[in-house]
Amino acid sequence: MKRHRGASALTLLCAMAVLTAPGLAGTAYAAPAAPAPPAAPGTPVPGAKSLEQVHKEIEELYRQAGTATDAYNLAAGEAKAQSDKIVEIARQVVAGQERITTLKARAGAAARAQYRSGGLPPAAQLALSNSPGMFLNGADRLRQGEKATADNLAELARTQTDLQQYAADASARWQTLEANRVKQENAKNEIEKKIKAAEELESKLQAEEKARLIQLEQEAQYKAQTAWLSSGALKELQGTASEAGRQAVRFATAQIGKRYEWGHEGPDTFDCSGLTSQAWLAAGKPIPRTSQEQLRLLRKVAVKDMRPGDLIIYFDDASHVGMYIGDGAMVHAPRPGRTITIAGAGSMPIKAVVRPDA
Incomplete structure (x- = not known):
């Protein structure tokens, strides 16, 4: 050491x-300085590969392992990117669900307010009102309330549509993530196979x-x-x-x-x-x-x-x-x-x- x-x-x-x-x-x-004189070679084995041939085989195996390593690293990076995206989608889903809860609460409040007013149309409220001025003020507020309710319901619909899209995106991301994991596993097996073969040659x-x-x-x-x-x-x-x-x-x-x-x-x-x-x-x-x-x-x-x-x-x-x-x-x-x-x-x-x- x-x-x-x-x-x-x-x-x-x-x-x-x-x-x-x-x-x-x-x-x-x-x-560059020339390499030192070569060491004396060992006793050759009849029919065995020359050391030069073994050297070329080992170098080629390690180079192939390098190619597979690149494939592994790329798949690993893609898998992480997909995983990060899925986490982001999950956050969007939670935020969307919370938004829907808020919007439904607003819609319920608007419905209860309409119920308390008797649900009368504006013309009927005008006929029953003792003061035209009070009615006009109320009608203006009513129009504002109706617009707010319509906007609320429209946003609720958009949020629900977004949640459906998030679910579809998450499903697609999961499929891509799984495909990348398979690519990682295949590349990993290829790397280990090439390195093992090279190490076996060297060990002999x-x-x-x-x-x-x-x-x-x-x-x-x-x-x-x-x-x-x-x-x-x-x-x-x-x-x-x-x-x-x-x-x-x-x-x-x-x-x-x-x-x-x-x-x-x-x-x-x-x-x-x-x-x-x-x-x-x-x-x-x-x-x-x-x-x-x-x-x-x-x-x-x-x-x-x-x-x-x-x-x-x-x-x-x-x-x-x-x-x-x-x-x-x-x-x-x-x-x-x-x-x-x-x-x-x-x-x-x-x-x-x-x-x-x-």
Whole structure:
């Protein structure tokens, strides 16, 4: 545990060094260091898959789990929205019922008043009145009372109609809520299945093979980042973070060392979009919960215009997201079994860059 905390503190210290450089930029990722020499491989088993094949399978399973996690998070958000709406409808129903009770009481009072006056029409009251002036005053009040009664009954009818509509809305919302719960359950099962399959593959590896597996991950990231830098992408990056972007970066890098856990958005564990959405929420800018919705709803910017705080969406299915922090680096929650860390912005296939505070 102490070693883990020490490693986290060291990583955080490195992150803060990046943050305190001018414009949130330094040189750490401009020329990435090559991975250490590979560990000696274990004794190969005849007919067994190569470690490289196992590595590709594990990475693909975790990426598929990331896609399913996005689907789960989206369904969870939709279910919460429907649940909140149902609660609001319930409040409207209670208010409507209370209003109907008040309106019925008024209607009853008007009926009793008419009964006490004998229910005589205005012409009959004029014939029986000893004073035309008194009658005219009474007739005016009567007309006002009749209008008030008519308005009261009309409002009563409208309120009853509203209650019927509330009931229909609540029924529809319940159906949508149930559908979203089914989507959540299916996505959850898919996530757990993919993670279990990946963990089973890893569990069959020897200690030196597991070390080599981590080395293969680092090599793949190094190769991709080097290719991205060689394309000249970093030479064009001149963007300076906005104040909100700086706040988002500070929040995200403060989480370095915390575990990835699918479906979580803090404070102790995060998935990839949970980290980015909470970072921007901390900066005062609520954004969509999932990487796919972040891609769909936030403004896209060119890679050459990328600035710290922008979100980098990865893979064709937008199943992963990280936050650019400057100097060709990003912070992200990688996958199950890993912790929040800094990596090269080009270490995975970039699909798009989006700006939450555009």
